[in-house]
Amino acid sequence: MRCKVWRSNKDKELHLLCAEGAGAFNALPTAIRHLGPWTGSKEGEVGSLRPAYRVKLAEQGFAVIYQHVSKIELEHARPQVQMMAECPTCKGKARVPMHHGLRDKDCPRCGGRGWVRTTT
């Protein structure tokens, strides 16, 4: 689901968050709409919002946020990026020696892939 941030023309730190589209905006309580006039600001995925704002948006259909727009995090927030890194146990070879090097086996740490996931 997409959502949109509106900024009050009267106060640049006063923001309104609601679902994207004129319909969602027009469905807001009159009192909220009168906090404006509102100017359209950022748009983005609800999933990239801070959890507290996401909860408010789900509960009441909008959220009034008194924060600088940079604190609302729309396109700034990204899902955690998974990186591949060389497995520290087998050093990327995917196999580890056993029986004093007479045989080898799949590295148990990386499952024989030679790399592990790291989360940034």
Ligand SMILES: [Zn+2]
């Ligand atoms: Zn390994």
